[in-house]
Amino acid sequence: MFCYQCEETMNGTGCTMNGMCGKKGEVAVLQDRLIYALKGYAFCNSRGRQKGCNDSDFGPFVMEALFATLTNVNFDGAYFEKKIQETLDRRDVVRNAVHDGAPPGPQAPNVATITYDELMTKTADEIGVLSTADIDTRSLRETLIYGLKGISAYGMHAHILGSESEDVYQFIEKALVSTIDASPLGNPDKDGMIALLMECGSIGVKIMSMLDAANTGAYGSPVPTQVSTGVGKNPGILISGHDLKDLEMLLEQTKGSGIDVYTHGEMLPAHGYPFFQKYENLVGNYGNSWWHQKSEFEKFNGPILMTTNCLVPPKETYAERLFTTNMVGYADDKSQLKHIAANADGSKDFSEIIELAKKCPPPEELENGTVMTGFAHAAVLSVADKVIDAVKAGDIKKFVVMAGCDGRRKEREYYTEFAEALPHDTVILTAGCAKYRYNKLDLGDIGGIPRVLDAGQCNDCYSLVVIALELAKAFGVETVNDLPLVFNIAWYEQKATLVFLSLLSLGVQNIVIGPTLPACISPDVLDVLVKTFNVSKNTDVESDMKRLITL
Structure with missing residues (x-):
């Protein structure tokens, strides 16, 4: 196996025996085979779309399959064996319809023709991450795949509530096809891959917006x-x-x-x-x-x-x-x-x-107190005037987006220490489980505005985007980069990758990310991100406080 999709990956380079997440090597290889099969399904479905014989259930099926390959979702090998067979069966139905039952031509890529038995003999080196030899192409492809996994996770939540988009499905199809070697429909150059990553981020904004609408439509807008x-x-x-x-x-x-x-x-x-x-x-x-x-x-x-x-x-x-x-x-x-x-x-x-x-006894008490949540965009914008007045009066000097994921590494104590060290005239905007590093600290409030505003789950980073965009309008500035707003975010897995791409697609600059940079980002790709967006890694609390807060 070789897997470097999460922040905990072995030695910051890649897990090669078993996953640090607990995933067995044989399950990791099954996930590689499933993604390979999904690429072939996408290739055939894209051809079928041109002839009007594509699979109408392509989107939900592929999203479910990709979601299952996220870190810490599914560790059951039997699930993936079944899903691989289902994927190839669906691929063959579309492929046969495209060719009127005749075999595909000699130019068809292997992903479009490989059988189940053949695929189940393929190793990770043959079809997995390292099968793409060029390090930058590999970096761009895998980052795109991880973005698709994030889209699929949020897309499945929305789909369960009856919200879906054909545009999202067609992007997933196009993006999967783009990662196929020797595909007449894919294999763009590096500039084309970077453009696809930005499009992936835009689709990320769209899918989080859809999920936000689905959640609030079903359950109302969150309140503090x-x-x-x-x-x-x-x-x-x-x-x-x-x-x-x-x-x-x-x-x-x-x-x-x-x-x-x-x-x-x-x-x-x-x-x-x-x-x-x-x-x-x-x-x-x-x-x-x-x-x-x-x-x-x-x-x-x-x-x-x-x-x-x-x-x-x-x-x-x-x-x-x-x-x-x-x-x-x-x-x-x-x-x-x-x-x-x-x-x-x-x-x-x-x-x-x-x-x-x-039949079970009550839970054992771990703590006894309260924690605040419910500061999604509707709640915060309902008191926007109060927030704006506090900024104009100098009571709030800066907003700090500390959203994203939590994780096991000791280095993540940094986020607790950073929150504790923030001046009393700063407000933390958060979403995702990273908040557990500081949401129970007694950080007080500013004129009745809590200093930690929890917008919700990781998908609710969309709320933070809406808040930032609306504040930019209220202050009459061109972009969120002109606001007293900084980003010091934590990542762990592929949904965080999508959120990161979504922020970049909106033109957000100067993002600080940690506790490590993604192993899938090659030096040359990182150089592009630094030059274009000024992305950087966090360092230590004192240094980051100086460059982010006390500029």
Whole structure:
């Protein structure tokens, strides 16, 4: 295997035996084979589109498959074997329609003709990341693939709520085809690949906007909300991940059952939506970001439902209480997590989880306090006049975007220390699980405006973009780069890659990223980003405070 799609990749270069995420090498190779198959499916579907015989289900199918390959989503080899076969079957249906049942011509790339048995013998060196010899082409291709994974994650959340876009599907198709060697429809030069990355960022903005509209359309616009971090005396169910539809179904099915529902990790922002505030059985948030789950899940005592990433390979002590749904899956030689599949109409039966919860003791208390969420764009812009007045009066000197992902590395203590060191006239804008590094600090407020404004999940970085764009209009400046606004963001996986590309597509400059730079970015590609956007890596708190805050 060779994988360098996440921040934890071995030695900052690439995992080659097993993934630092816990993914086995054989599963990593299966994921490489699936992506190879998806490229062939995209190639044939693009030809089919020209003749009006493309697969109408291409978009949702490919998004689900790509989502499953994100870091910490699916560790089950059987899932990928099945998905590879399904992908090739779909590819062949379209290919046969294009050629009226005749075999494709000799110019067809291997991805369009390879059989399941042939593909299952291919190694990572033959079809994976390192199969692209040129380091810069490889860098651009893989960054694009990771951006597509981010689009697919957010796109699936929107799709579940009934929102989709043919433009998004066609971009995914075009982008996959562009990464195929010897493809008459793909293989653009480096300038063309950079243009595709910027287009990927623009599609990222579009898909996050769609998801924002889908979430607020279904559940209302988030409002500032204090969320309890303590526990009650009832047995509980813990729900983690990002999918709000799963939370809705779980709350409905546990009403009046005597079971409390707690959110975990990226599900915390759900408390800010008016729709969910009507449920008395939604009682609080338990624990912190994803990487604490081995200790926190053990202490929760009740069942846990993982709706999306980020799953950590579980300990045996709680594996029987851990359930998966959607694209999440886990199996090894010791255990296979129970999976809750959707019915044909999208509904799910959580009765097994509920019955198990009734037999479990209440959660062990980890802390007892509150944490704030619900500062999405509608909430912040509703008090825009107050914010603008505070800036004009000099009470707020700078906004600091500290959004993105959390992770296990000790270097991430930097973000806590940076937040603590910020002057009292600064406001942090955040989204994603990076906020767990500082959202429980007592940083106070500025004239009633909290100094940490949590816009929500990682996809809610869109809210931060909307806030910045509206502030730019209010202050009469041309771009967000002219605002008293700086970006010091943390990344971990592929959705953060998409958010990064989205910011670049909007022309945002001077982004500081950490705790490392993505291993997939080659020196020459990094040079382009530095020269065009002045992207840089974080250093230490004192130095970054000087260059970002006290200029």
